[in-house]
Amino acid sequence: MKCDRREFLKWSAALTAASVVGFELSLPENLQAVDVDKWIKSVCRYCGAGCGLYIGVKGGKVVAVKGDDKNWNRGYICVKGSYLPKILDAPDRLKYPMVREGGKWKRITWEEAMNLMVSKFAEAIKKYGPHSVGFYGSGQSYSEESYLANKLFKGALGTNNIDGNPRLCMASAAVGYVTSFGKDEPMGSYDDIYYADCFFIIGSNMSEAHPVIFRLIMEQKRKRKVKIIVADPRKTLTVRNADLHLDFIPGMDLYILNAMAHVIVKEKLYNKDFIDKHVVFKKLGPDNKPQKVNFEEYVKFLEEYTPELAEQKSGCPKEKIIQAARWFATSKATMSFWCMGLNQRTKGVWVNNLVNNLHLLTGQICRPGATPFSLTGQPNACGGIRDVGLLSHLLPYGRLVANDQHRAEMEEFWGLPKGRIHPKPGLTAVELFRKFAEGEIKCLWVVCTNPGQSLPNLEKYRKGMAREDTFLVVSEAYHPSRTSELADLVLPAALWCEKEGTYGQSERRYQYLPQVIKPLGEAKSDFEVILTFARKLLTALGRADEAKRLFPYKTTEDVWNEMRACSRNTVYNFWGMTRARLIKEHGMLWPVPTEDYPAPGTLRRYTAKYGDPLVKKYDPKAEDISFYGNPADGNRAVIWLRPAVGPAEPADKDYPFILTTGRLIEHWHTGTMTMKVPELMRAAPRAFVEINPKDAQKLGIKTGDMVRITSRRGSIVLPAKVVDIPRPGVVFVPFHYPDKLINILVTDAFDPMSKQPEFKISAVRIEKA
Amino acid sequence: MKDFFKGKFTLTRRLFQIGTFLFFLAVYYTSHKQSFLLGTFYSFKLGPIHIVDPFIYLTYLGRNLLKADLFVWTVTGFLIPLLIAFLFGRVFCSWICPYNFLYEILDFLKTHLFRKKPLIYFEASPKSKKVWLALALALGIFIPPFPYYILMPGLLSVLLHQLVLHLYSFILFSLLLILMVLFVDLFFKKRIWCKFICPTGLILGMARWKGGLRIIKRKDLTCKECALCSFECPLGLTPHLGNHLEDCYNCGRCVDICKGLRKKENPLDFKFL
Amino acid sequence: MFKTKFLRPPGAVKESEFVKKCIRCGKCQQICPYNSIVLTSWENPFYFGLPYIIARKKPCYLCMKCPPVCPSGALDRTLVDKNKVKMGIARINRDTCWAYQGSFCRACFMNCPIFDKALKMTDELLPVVIEKYCVGCGICENVCPVEPSAIIVEPLKD
Ligand code: SF4
Ligand code: SF4
Ligand code: SF4
Numbered sequence A: 001m002k003c004d005r006r007e008f009l010k011w012s013a014a015l016t017a018a019s020v021v022g023f024e025l026s027l028p029e030n031l032q033a034v035d036v037d038k039w040i041k042s043v044c045r046y047c048g049a050g051c052g053l054y055i056g057v058k059g060g061k062v063v064a065v066k067g068d069d070k071n072w073n074r075g076y077i078c079v080k081g082s083y084l085p086k087i088l089d090a091p092d093r094l095k096y097p098m099v100r101e102g103g104k105w106k107r108i109t110w111e112e113a114m115n116l117m118v119s120k121f122a123e124a125i126k127k128y129g130p131h132s133v134g135f136y137g138s139g140q141s142y143s144e145e146s147y148l149a150n151k152l153f154k155g156a157l158g159t160n161n162i163d164g165n166p167r168l169c170m171a172s173a174a175v176g177y178v179t180s181f182g183k184d185e186p187m188g189s190y191d192d193i194y195y196a197d198c199f200f201i202i203g204s205n206m207s208e209a210h211p212v213i214f215r216l217i218m219e220q221k222r223k224r225k226v227k228i229i230v231a232d233p234r235k236t237l238t239v240r241n242a243d244l245h246l247d248f249i250p251g252m253d254l255y256i257l258n259a260m261a262h263v264i265v266k267e268k269l270y271n272k273d274f275i276d277k278h279v280v281f282k283k284l285g286p287d288n289k290p291q292k293v294n295f296e297e298y299v300k301f302l303e304e305y306t307p308e309l310a311e312q313k314s315g316c317p318k319e320k321i322i323q324a325a326r327w328f329a330t331s332k333a334t335m336s337f338w339c340m341g342l343n344q345r346t347k348g349v350w351v352n353n354l355v356n357n358l359h360l361l362t363g364q365i366c367r368p369g370a371t372p373f374s375l376t377g378q379p380n381a382c383g384g385i386r387d388v389g390l391l392s393h394l395l396p397y398g399r400l401v402a403n404d405q406h407r408a409e410m411e412e413f414w415g416l417p418k419g420r421i422h423p424k425p426g427l428t429a430v431e432l433f434r435k436f437a438e439g440e441i442k443c444l445w446v447v448c449t450n451p452g453q454s455l456p457n458l459e460k461y462r463k464g465m466a467r468e469d470t471f472l473v474v475s476e477a478y479h480p481s482r483t484s485e486l487a488d489l490v491l492p493a494a495l496w497c498e499k500e501g502t503y504g505q506s507e508r509r510y511q512y513l514p515q516v517i518k519p520l521g522e523a524k525s526d527f528e529v530i531l532t533f534a535r536k537l538l539t540a541l542g543r544a545d546e547a548k549r550l551f552p553y554k555t556t557e558d559v560w561n562e563m564r565a566c567s568r569n570t571v572y573n574f575w576g577m578t579r580a581r582l583i584k585e586h587g588m589l590w591p592v593p594t595e596d597y598p599a600p601g602t603l604r605r606y607t608a609k610y611g612d613p614l615v616k617k618y619d620p621k622a623e624d625i626s627f628y629g630n631p632a633d634g635n636r637a638v639i640w641l642r643p644a645v646g647p648a649e650p651a652d653k654d655y656p657f658i659l660t661t662g663r664l665i666e667h668w669h670t671g672t673m674t675m676k677v678p679e680l681m682r683a684a685p686r687a688f689v690e691i692n693p694k695d696a697q698k699l700g701i702k703t704g705d706m707v708r709i710t711s712r713r714g715s716i717v718l719p720a721k722v723v724d725i726p727r728p729g730v731v732f733v734p735f736h737y738p739d740k741l742i743n744i745l746v747t748d749a750f751d752p753m754s755k756q757p758e759f760k761i762s763a764v765r766i767e768k769a
Numbered sequence B: 001m002k003d004f005f006k007g008k009f010t011l012t013r014r015l016f017q018i019g020t021f022l023f024f025l026a027v028y029y030t031s032h033k034q035s036f037l038l039g040t041f042y043s044f045k046l047g048p049i050h051i052v053d054p055f056i057y058l059t060y061l062g063r064n065l066l067k068a069d070l071f072v073w074t075v076t077g078f079l080i081p082l083l084i085a086f087l088f089g090r091v092f093c094s095w096i097c098p099y100n101f102l103y104e105i106l107d108f109l110k111t112h113l114f115r116k117k118p119l120i121y122f123e124a125s126p127k128s129k130k131v132w133l134a135l136a137l138a139l140g141i142f143i144p145p146f147p148y149y150i151l152m153p154g155l156l157s158v159l160l161h162q163l164v165l166h167l168y169s170f171i172l173f174s175l176l177l178i179l180m181v182l183f184v185d186l187f188f189k190k191r192i193w194c195k196f197i198c199p200t201g202l203i204l205g206m207a208r209w210k211g212g213l214r215i216i217k218r219k220d221l222t223c224k225e226c227a228l229c230s231f232e233c234p235l236g237l238t239p240h241l242g243n244h245l246e247d248c249y250n251c252g253r254c255v256d257i258c259k260g261l262r263k264k265e266n267p268l269d270f271k272f273l
Numbered sequence C: 001m002f003k004t005k006f007l008r009p010p011g012a013v014k015e016s017e018f019v020k021k022c023i024r025c026g027k028c029q030q031i032c033p034y035n036s037i038v039l040t041s042w043e044n045p046f047y048f049g050l051p052y053i054i055a056r057k058k059p060c061y062l063c064m065k066c067p068p069v070c071p072s073g074a075l076d077r078t079l080v081d082k083n084k085v086k087m088g089i090a091r092i093n094r095d096t097c098w099a100y101q102g103s104f105c106r107a108c109f110m111n112c113p114i115f116d117k118a119l120k121m122t123d124e125l126l127p128v129v130i131e132k133y134c135v136g137c138g139i140c141e142n143v144c145p146v147e148p149s150a151i152i153v154e155p156l157k158d
């Protein structure tokens, strides 16, 4: 058979892995030679990586997307991003408002829907006070929408019962940043990938969850021979391409991180100079109040956390821990990444602190390539929830509900009567749904998220959502979803490029998403709906003047300008990010204090030398580094003495396995969008449970067998996939599939500091079904 | 309709034929879960033994010669049908074969409901059958798919399985084939297929032993020459003339007819040894 | 006009012999719990009744139930180890595979039953097939999100 060279390259199979190393990846400029009318710059709808992309429109329809080569992702996107156009006209898109009447769904007009909603909310407020209503927002809503909702509930209505799904995903990282550095959000950016020599990845399967960021790291590995350390109880693809794998019993990573600090201190690998200048040490005193200590005390604290102890507790060989500590400390620049593996934990804040500690201890921070970097799950969890303050304890731009001065600031800025903002933080996600189930919250509005599938210990909360005497409104693009099926009223939401707004992803990068096509059917953007609702509700409450004064906006740009102003006197300052600039630039990183501040803004914070414009403002005396978010400790960062503690529900005799859940690259969150794409469904059609071959052999389970997984809260039957990915004693189930609600099994124990539930670790029993 | 089941042998035989169909259906609905009973009329797995169609196996041996895989359970399974034929004649054809059953149903409908006359009777000499069988063997050896186009029981059983699996492209293909054969058989020359063409039937017929199970016409009892037996014979043979032995497949229809008519002292009966 | 390359069930002897040996009894098709095996008809009447696998529709999941029920030696009755199967070899079309196009995909890698051996992800996160280990089960071809599949199992030639 004739086979020319091109043909050979095209259908390559004979090549060994070795011979393909060095294959230059051509940049995907002409990924698809599709015929479109025009390409419009936008951002991916899915994950917190926030890949820039171009949307190809033809005849008023979105026909293609391609990576934005001028954005941070340099033209790369992942497979689900590539199939984005197909989510827009899925057959189960919700096209008009519907109300449930006697168990049946009935189509109604927008007018009727809004009136019904307003009357229910107004009635509850009049009868039971403002704390009887609630709002559950999302890290996928545009920032303007979240800002509006926040203003309505905390400002106009005076209730803090407004929380967002980032409570389930980012809260620990946010509190971790705040406790370690004084203010939220990472100091580094993706740009650091190009400078780091050592990557420390813990609690993150980047290859599936943040594939494009991982691709950039792997590119560095090939070009510069950087070191990659991955700590994960599963041998994921991320691990398989790493240089060092710390494999441990889930929940025991606090021992490993403390042991790494132990090694660093013992081998004198820490940065004395940096510690003296920029760090204070703290521990929780007996009264649970933070208490300052000195370095010696920290050393003494670490003494007990020897690598031997870590090995004994976590099952990770001590040589590996020592090796990891040495690489971490001695590399030219170390960058760490983490995600839900650390955040979704009952000690989520602590373990976040411990990673930050390593950076502070070794001075691997505030230099190009040296930074602790928390990855975000949702595209707008940072920009829209953490920054905008759509969490029950936050106010916009780093302000706290519990802080009198911050409240006063916001009351003045929003033009509210004094004392309108309630001083007590409201209900957090899980509590909100608990109170809703108990009937204390009468009306709840869920926007752009799917708690009916994503809450932990699901059965309990689903029952609550299905209650007849409460009123649940769900704004969704798809119906039925596992949440909207329980709702009393569903509102059709415009999706992604059917509306305009701003996203702020992991690295403080704000990006503008234009409206490219008309919303499907009668769907409206959540912005429009929240605005109308706010005006109507306030009028119904007899505060028509406030309705006019607080919500005068015509376009999202009006709100955006107010947000810019709101950030102006905070460390978040992005005054310089005008809408026009955002439209032109491929994303900008705050702080951007002035309109002429060069794009892309501030790549590294807390360091004057590498370009943070705010150091001079907040800490004029600082030469270079200043953790100005924490003036209380003299603009220093905090190393916390956090004792190692195991998970809330370790494996035991009755439930000898640990269940951990996670993502697949093909799907995103609860799958309402990705599961409408046939190509992705082909690649990942159904839920499964990964079992280690050793465990499987003991239990007599083969790939394809049906397996029953039982926890203290429920049980589920799934097909087994016997594969050497999870370590023995651990089973893994993806959480995407609406027909297999794995969250029914998951514990709802949560971190007392961040209120984030421990999704990642639940004790289970498995048997052949 | 009653006629279709009338008579002791006919009724039993019908039960066998229907039972065969149900049996295969049961096999196909359970085949993913058990491997004790599997297969088609080409080859059927009964526990460890792979019973095979003699024609299929002979062509298999011829095609592969020295390379043939002489699996002991398959060889055993090859001998079983021959042994049965040796002792009981072509009972497979009359009591089991789904093609025969199908034919009988259609033939019954044709003659009893639509009252269509068949009928070009056809007789082939024993010698020409041998020549054809030799030719068929040669074709089967040199053209591997050949046997699968002409063995109707095998094809029907495969078809049944594909129906269970909903594999329609195969179903369409094999249905066309079967209908073609049925058409020839029903309207052109009665039973040309079973009496002359089906190689498995020919082999089984050759394997029968003269002293084995057969139908005889006793000379000591008087035949009234009513010829109803011959009219009813599904193969179109003429047992009242006593010249049926060559092709008869021991269905017992003629015996039933004769008995039903005469109650006792009827000249037609089964005989063994 | 007719299809000539067929992916045979696991343990099949080489194609020229298989055509002669298989007595088309359908037992392999009946035992297969996934209904992976289909029989030839219109695709090529010369191969009428021969079992084969359309990987894009249903690949072979290597449960190894079919070889032991074969009466004719067309499938190697003694084969039990899925790693020793050799039905074909997967080939990646670099012109359409998402990974080679600068998008990131690894569906074939994650689903390959000879995990991390038959298919490897290089440091550039590109999938490559290691011929020695690939058994040709077609699972990768089945799951590939590209239409038509960017990874296709080429049945073994004689
Ligand atoms: S990595 Fe995340 S942001 Fe980038 S294309 Fe994939 S889903 Fe979209
Ligand atoms: S079991 Fe063997 S002989 Fe029967 S069809 Fe399958 S491969 Fe052919
Ligand atoms: S090994 Fe199993 S899945 Fe594969 S063809 Fe045979 S029976 Fe079917």
Ligand code: SF4
Binding pocket: C089, C090, C111, C112, C113, C114, C118, C119, C129, C133, C134, C135, C136, C137, C138, C139, C140, C141, C153
């Ligand atoms: S590479 Fe494809 S065909 Fe080969 S073993 Fe893996 S999944 Fe099967």
Ligand code: SF4
Binding pocket: C092, C096, C097, C098, C099, C100, C105, C106, C107, C108, C109, C127, C143, C144, C145, C146, C149, C150, C151
């Ligand atoms: S599944 Fe297909 S597109 Fe994805 S990496 Fe494999 S060959 Fe490429």
